[in-house]
Amino acid sequence: MIAILLCAFSFSLFSQDENVKPATSNASPEAKALLQLIYNLSGRYTLTGQHNFPAAKDYNSRFAAAYTGKTPVIWSTDFGFAKEGDKDSYLMRSAMVEEAKRQNKIGSIITLCWHAVPPTASEPVTFMPLPGSNPDSLASVQGRLTDQQFKDILTPGTALNKRWMAQVDTIAYYLKQLQKAHIAVLWRPYHEMNGSWFWWGGRIKEYPTQALYRQIFDRLVNYHKLNNLVWVWSVDRPSKPGMEFSNFYPGNKYVDILALDVYGSDFKQDYYDQLIALSNGKPITLAEVGNPPSPEILSHQPKWSYWVIWAGMAHGTSKKQLDALSSDTQVLGLYDQAYVDAENPFRSKLGLPLLATSKPADFSGEWVFDEDKSVTGNSGTGNLPHKLKVNQSDNEIILQKSFLEEWTDDRVTEEKLSLNGDERKSVYFGSPRITRVALSVNRDTVNIKSTVNMNRGGQASQVITTEIWTLQNNGKVLSITQTTVSPAGDRKITLVYNKE
Numbered sequence: 001m002i003a004i005l006l007c008a009f010s011f012s013l014f015s016q017d018e019n020v021k022p023a024t025s026n027a028s029p030e031a032k033a034l035l036q037l038i039y040n041l042s043g044r045y046t047l048t049g050q051h052n053f054p055a056a057k058d059y060n061s062r063f064a065a066a067y068t069g070k071t072p073v074i075w076s077t078d079f080g081f082a083k084e085g086d087k088d089s090y091l092m093r094s095a096m097v098e099e100a101k102r103q104n105k106i107g108s109i110i111t112l113c114w115h116a117v118p119p120t121a122s123e124p125v126t127f128m129p130l131p132g133s134n135p136d137s138l139a140s141v142q143g144r145l146t147d148q149q150f151k152d153i154l155t156p157g158t159a160l161n162k163r164w165m166a167q168v169d170t171i172a173y174y175l176k177q178l179q180k181a182h183i184a185v186l187w188r189p190y191h192e193m194n195g196s197w198f199w200w201g202g203r204i205k206e207y208p209t210q211a212l213y214r215q216i217f218d219r220l221v222n223y224h225k226l227n228n229l230v231w232v233w234s235v236d237r238p239s240k241p242g243m244e245f246s247n248f249y250p251g252n253k254y255v256d257i258l259a260l261d262v263y264g265s266d267f268k269q270d271y272y273d274q275l276i277a278l279s280n281g282k283p284i285t286l287a288e289v290g291n292p293p294s295p296e297i298l299s300h301q302p303k304w305s306y307w308v309i310w311a312g313m314a315h316g317t318s319k320k321q322l323d324a325l326s327s328d329t330q331v332l333g334l335y336d337q338a339y340v341d342a343e344n345p346f347r348s349k350l351g352l353p354l355l356a357t358s359k360p361a362d363f364s365g366e367w368v369f370d371e372d373k374s375v376t377g378n379s380g381t382g383n384l385p386h387k388l389k390v391n392q393s394d395n396e397i398i399l400q401k402s403f404l405e406e407w408t409d410d411r412v413t414e415e416k417l418s419l420n421g422d423e424r425k426s427v428y429f430g431s432p433r434i435t436r437v438a439l440s441v442n443r444d445t446v447n448i449k450s451t452v453n454m455n456r457g458g459q460a461s462q463v464i465t466t467e468i469w470t471l472q473n474n475g476k477v478l479s480i481t482q483t484t485v486s487p488a489g490d491r492k493i494t495l496v497y498n499k500e
Contacts, residue, residue, distance in 0.1 A: 019281075023217070023256050028227045030184035034109065035230050035256055037342065038283045038305050045332050046298060047339070049074025049111070049308035051288070053087040056311065057099045062362070064314040066475065069326040070333030071359055074186075075100070075108040076308045079171055081115045081141055083124040088115070090123045097177050102394065104183045107334055107343055107355045111186035111232070111287075111308065114171060115141045118199045119153055119163040142197050151207045154215060168216055172224040179228040188287055189216050191234035192261055194243040204242065210250040217254050234259040234287045237271055245278050252280060257305070259287035267293050272301040291317045295328045302330075335359050360443035361471050364392045367478050367497035375494040386410075388478070388497055395419050397437065397446070417448070428452050445470050461487045475499070 020039050022031055041047065050072040052060040058075065065071040077099075080090040100110050117125050121139035129140045138145055145153075152160040178185055193209045196202030203209045213233070220226045233255040238244050249255070258279045260271060275284050286293070286307035293304065325331050332339045340355045367388040371381055385401035387410075392398075396418055403411040418424060421438040431454045438447055446469040454461050463486040470479050478497040484490065 023231045023254055024221050024227050024229060026227050027230075028179070028182070028184065030182050031228050031230050034184040034186070038230075038257060038285075041305050042283045043303050045330050045338060046302075046304050047073040047109070047306035047332050048292070049076055049109075049306050050314065051076040051078075051308050051311045053311045054078050054080035054092040054096055055087045055089055057095065058103065060311045060314070064309060065333075065359070067314050068317075068322045070331070071335055072309075073107075073109055073332060073334050073339060074111055074306050074308055075103040076111045076113070079112065079114040079174070081117050081123065081125055082127070086124075088127070090117075093174050097174050100178060100183060100185075101181055104181070105353075106394065107339075109186065109306075110178070110183060111188060112175075113188040113191050113234075113287075115198075116190070116200065117141070117167060118143070118145060119160045119167060120145065120149060138199060141199065143199055144196070145199050147207070150203060154207050154211055165219065168219050169224070172220055172226065175220070175226055175229065176224065179226055182228075184228050184230060186232050186257070187229040188232040188234045188259065189213065191259075191287065192236040193233075194235045194238060194245065194248045202242075204247045208248070210248050213250045214254055217250075231256045232259050232285070232287060233257070234261065236261045237266055237268070238274070245274055249278060252282070255282065258282055258284045260284070261288040262286060262293075263288075263290040263310075265291045265293075267297045267301065269300060272303075276303065289313075291321075292325060294321060295324055295331075298328070298330065356443065358443055360439060361445065362392055362475070363390045363397065363446060363469060363471065363478065365390060366500040368500055370496045370498050373496040377491070377493060379491065379493065384495060392419075419446070431455070463487075 020032075020036055022035050024031065027035070048068070048070050050061045050064040052058055052075065054077055061072050061075055077096055078088065079096070080088050080092055082088040082090065084091050100112075104110060115127070117123050118138045118140075120137050126140045127142060129135075129138065129143045133139060135144070136146060149160060152158040153164050155161055175185065175187075190198075190200045190209065190213050192198060193201045193213065200212055201209055217231065220229065231254060233250065235245055235248060236243070237260065258275055260275055262271075283305045284303055285305045288310050289307050290310060290313045292307050292309060293301065298304065335355075335357050337357050340357050344354045367390065369381070369384065369386045374381075376384070383403070386404050387402035389400040389402075390397060396416060398414065398416050400412060400414045403413075405411050415426065417435065417437040419437055419439050421436055424435045424437075426433045426435065431452050433450055433452045435448065435450045439445070440447060446467075448467040448469070450465045452463040454463065463484065465482065465484045468481045471477070472479055476499045478499070480495040480497070481492070482495060483492045
């Protein structure tokens, strides 16, 4: 299983540029391939990306796909820091790893960051210091440690250094799960380090921020032997004196990709030029943006390998601007031909399912029956579900149906339907039923066929029902054409459901 592959251009599938040397000396094949791809993209294509809150799994990415018209290639999330129930909860890490595995399977590139908890506190913490909190015992991601505290974090053997190691070791545990699954990760620790708003940032004197970056590199690479990480060094715009990129650069041997965070569409050419000058030929990228760069910006700044829109900001760009980006052949989504062509040869070698240029329809959601738009003939609606709840994954639909009952609460049924065409056996009012479900060749409809074999008084009969599900009105309407063949006669109806 590999996050990415290389082969959209005129080089051999497994060719490696000898000048592309990962920061990790014994980098995994997956990490080497991912980094090689980024090099090959530089100046040719820019990949789309979307950040997801830790508790959101891929909800932000799915919203971005629907809103922007392109499914993001880059799936981004965070290890979290907040309490249970918060969108940034640190308790979502196991679920995050499973979602990363799923994203890797469908062809996405994984990038992870970490709003790290200061070693002066234990998880969970708040994002900003609470009013009246003790400044000497920082318990938030934003805020300032004392100089002595920061020195202690960098000094082996101190209490704060040991706490820092324990926190990093916790993150390493989850990164190792991805390593074991052969998944490469664009790893972005201590982001926006030239700013002073996070506890780790803005230090350039005797105990600088860049030393902390080198320290986490050593802990993860040399102590934990993690070799699936592509190291992304990340800064913010140098808007004030002292924030110059060079003050925070840890050195070439610790960095694979240089990244800039940009909000407010502040894509100054000078920022780009400074990063290019510092990169020494390494790739550069936009690790966080509020709005993606326009085609005009990209024409002057062509080496941005990808961008990642921060969670909750996808709708901050106008439809007109998004349409211009969607029509730009240099800007790639997950189902664009150039990206699919780049990945499929490698997936074939690994025995993974090949990607397609059409996005599979997603029927997930809660649906309410629309009697006025449905066509049910003379059979009425009494035996039809008035609500559907659909949860669709890569190869399965969990379907919950709610039926109105006039004398008690709704009758609710639930069944799991494999999308692989596998046979599912169940019982329907005392009779055996066999159901098969599959996506169409174009992956835009669901086909369901159920066969019920009945025996009443020694008389055998069979009822065959087929359903064809399609989405209409940009996914807001679910239409189900149902055909039933039975001894009582044939029937064809159309059921229409509106998305809540």
